[in-house]
Structures are given as C-alpha cells and as structure tokens.
Amino acid sequence: MQIVTRTTRLLASAARPGRAVPLSRDLAHLSDEAVVALVARSEELALAELYDRHGRAAYALARRILRDPGLAEDAVQEAFLAVWRGAARFVPERAGAASWIMMLVHRRAVDLVRREQRRRAEPYVELEDPGSPSAEDAAWLRLERERVQAALRRLSMEQRETLELAYFGGFTQQELADRLGRPLGTIKSQMFAALANLREILTTAPEEESWKTS
Amino acid sequence: MEDELIHEQCAAYALGALDPEDELVFETHLATCPRCRLELAGLAQAAGMLAYAVPAAGPPPDLRARILDAARRERPNVVPLRPGRSRVTLALASGAAAAACVAVGLGIWAVSLHEKLGATTAALHAGPLRAVRLHGAAGSLVVARGGEATLVVSGLEPAPAGKTYEAWVIRGGRAAPAGLFAARHGTAIVHLTGRVRSGAVVGVTLERAGGVAQPSASPIVTSALT
Numbered sequence: 001m002q003i004v005t006r007t008t009r010l011l012a013s014a015a016r017p018g019r020a021v022p023l024s025r026d027l028a029h030l031s032d033e034a035v036v037a038l039v040a041r042s043e044e045l046a047l048a049e050l051y052d053r054h055g056r057a058a059y060a061l062a063r064r065i066l067r068d069p070g071l072a073e074d075a076v077q078e079a080f081l082a083v084w085r086g087a088a089r090f091v092p093e094r095a096g097a098a099s100w101i102m103m104l105v106h107r108r109a110v111d112l113v114r115r116e117q118r119r120r121a122e123p124y125v126e127l128e129d130p131g132s133p134s135a136e137d138a139a140w141l142r143l144e145r146e147r148v149q150a151a152l153r154r155l156s157m158e159q160r161e162t163l164e165l166a167y168f169g170g171f172t173q174q175e176l177a178d179r180l181g182r183p184l185g186t187i188k189s190q191m192f193a194a195l196a197n198l199r200e201i202l203t204t205a206p207e208e209e210s211w212k213t214s
Numbered sequence: 215m216e217d218e219l220i221h222e223q224c225a226a227y228a229l230g231a232l233d234p235e236d237e238l239v240f241e242t243h244l245a246t247c248p249r250c251r252l253e254l255a256g257l258a259q260a261a262g263m264l265a266y267a268v269p270a271a272g273p274p275p276d277l278r279a280r281i282l283d284a285a286r287r288e289r290p291n292v293v294p295l296r297p298g299r300s301r302v303t304l305a306l307a308s309g310a311a312a313a314a315c316v317a318v319g320l321g322i323w324a325v326s327l328h329e330k331l332g333a334t335t336a337a338l339h340a341g342p343l344r345a346v347r348l349h350g351a352a353g354s355l356v357v358a359r360g361g362e363a364t365l366v367v368s369g370l371e372p373a374p375a376g377k378t379y380e381a382w383v384i385r386g387g388r389a390a391p392a393g394l395f396a397a398r399h400g401t402a403i404v405h406l407t408g409r410v411r412s413g414a415v416v417g418v419t420l421e422r423a424g425g426v427a428q429p430s431a432s433p434i435v436t437s438a439l440t
Binding site: 044047048051052055056057058059060061063064069072073076077080081084085098099102103105106107110138141142144145147148149151152163166167168170171172173174176188189191192194195196198199202 | 229231258264268269271278
C-alpha cells in the first residue's frame, strides 16, 4: 500500500513541468513481481522500470531469433505491450515475472520469424552490439549468458541441436523431424530429455540466484 | 490414450515448437490437466533460461520511448512520464486492451489461446475462471467471472454445405441459442452469446445454415458446469 502511495506521488511529481529526471530508478528496490503489480495499475513508470530491467535481454533474444534489428524492435514492443495489457492478471506464484516477459518476447519473435520465413537455419553470425544500456545491467546478463551457455555445452550434440533449432530457429517439432530426418516421436523425446537435463544442470549450479536483480 | 499423447507435447510447447493448431489444442488440454501444468512449469522454466544464452545486443535508445508512447495511447488515463510528449509513433495492435478486461484466461501458458480469443497474450489463471472438459469432442468450455464463456472444440468434422453447428446454453430444461460456427479449420473457438451459470449445460447440435431457435436433435457435444 505504501509502495503504491509512493509511486503515485512519484508519478504526480513526474507530471509537473520542469521535472525531467529519470525517476524510474526509484522503483529499483522492488521485485519484478511488485513492479508488474504496479504496471497492472497503469503505472507507466513501472512499465519503464520493467523495460529497463529486461529490455536489453528481450532485444538480444528477439535479435537472435529474427536476425533483423527492425523486426526485433517490433517483437520487443509487442511483448511489452502484452505485459502492459496483461499485468492485471499476472499471479506471481505461478512463474516469475522475468520468465513471463521473456516468454512473451520469444513467442512474438517466433511468430514473426515464421511469418517472414527468414533464413533461420543458417549458422548464426554473432554480432556483438554494444548498444546503449547501463554497464551494470550488462554485467548480470553477461554472467547469466556464461552460465546458460556452459549448461548447454554439457548436453549431447543432438539434444543441444534440437533445443537450439526449436527455440532460436523457431522450427516446429514437425519441421525439425523433417529437417533432421528423425521420427517425430524421437524429436519429442529428445526435446523432453534435453529440457529436463538443462533444468537439472542449471538448478544444481553453485552460483544459482547470483544473477538476479533486486 | 489421448491424454498420454497430449502429455508428450509439454516440452515442445515449452519451447514454442508446436504448430498453431497443436498449440491451441494443447492449451485447452492444459486447462483441465493439473499433471501437464505441473510438468510444464518445470520445463518452461528451463526453456526460458535459453533466452539468456544469446549474444549481447542493445536495443536502440528510442525503443523505450516508443513502447511507453504506445502504452500511453492504449490507456489515456495514464499520467505521462514527461509532460507535453504525446507524439504518436507506431501503430498498435488494435482493440486488444479493451477486450483484456473481460479476457478468458487459462493461465500464463495460454499464449496462443489468448490471441485467438482476441483477449490478450498475457495473464495467469485468475481464480474465478473455470475450464470444463467436453463430452463428445476434444476441447474445453472456459467460463469467466459472471458467466461469460468460450467454447473451444477441436476434431469436429467441418459442417457440411447448408449446415452449421449451433451452440446452446441449456438450463432448467430450456435451450437458448448461443452462437453458430462452421468448424472449418479443425479447432473452433466460439464466444457464447449467453451467460453460463452453475447448473447449466452447454451443448452443440448440427442445424441448417443460419441456425434455428430450438435444437432439432440431441447435442453431439456437451459440457456441464456444476
């Protein structure tokens, strides 16, 4: 309750002419889920805060899938608008806000890549793009990237290939079966085993939780 | 048997690797299957971590303002972040915001279904929403607070020429027409025009094109809201 009052006050002061300080950092002490709750009350600052926390990761994911800056921006914008519209019915016990946001970004990007029929199967050429964001945000992302990439390297080649083509390539399980010349049932069980392994590796890693923003 | 087959789809769903048709069927199944929801929660968490494995890339600095502008346009009551900044930027996906208020939700995973329902892609399962399995066909009846309901049916033969499927809300021995559909594309999603309250039965019959005022036969699909 206090939080809401505080934010309302912030919003009021933000609306006063002559005040152009980036105020969204005042929400920095709140959890993602609490910020989503503020988004649900149409608090625009809260949406800005979520973007500041997750926009960079969201854009990197969309860019990886779509391989096109303009389309990646579209996917990120649509995903954050979906957050804006849907925040009121977000219930934090079911999943973290970050995974919800990234799932929305992923679905948008995959929809677009399928529609565009982009050359999604070709080897991805890494473009390290410094972009604009704060160095501290980039640091937790870098840690997280190393952790997940290390986990992926511990999967078998086949499991890794299946996961990457599905998640980053936007291939459906049927397309994967056709493309890899494996039966659909095999693809399904590989996906299942790969995800279960990945979860196991990630949840037993010692540096768990260290990446979280707070 | 059907449940086992659908259960296998959990991993593909978590990865977004089902085609749209399968995705829709899976989501309606999720609504009535706690086992799949539990399985999915774990698998989807792992799938979500993949998002962080990608190379760094920074969005253009103006994307933030474009998103906030677009959000502000959807809810004009919002206090602007910076005064005097009202320039219209990108065109928006239309209409979704208003519909979201009455959205039928099946949970955080129901991404595809929300889209098809014209509601929203967001949302976790809010308490008062209920999903009831159908008898006679695969699918669910999803009932929101206040009795607003949507029927999701898959596997019906397309209605033959000159015929239509008609949905009914049956209560106290009286059947009220609740919507027509053709089932042309495998999975039909029908927003029922009548409210569905406790004790009501939703049924589907095959009728002549244009629909009729009273069902001419016993329903081929039913779902009872207890």
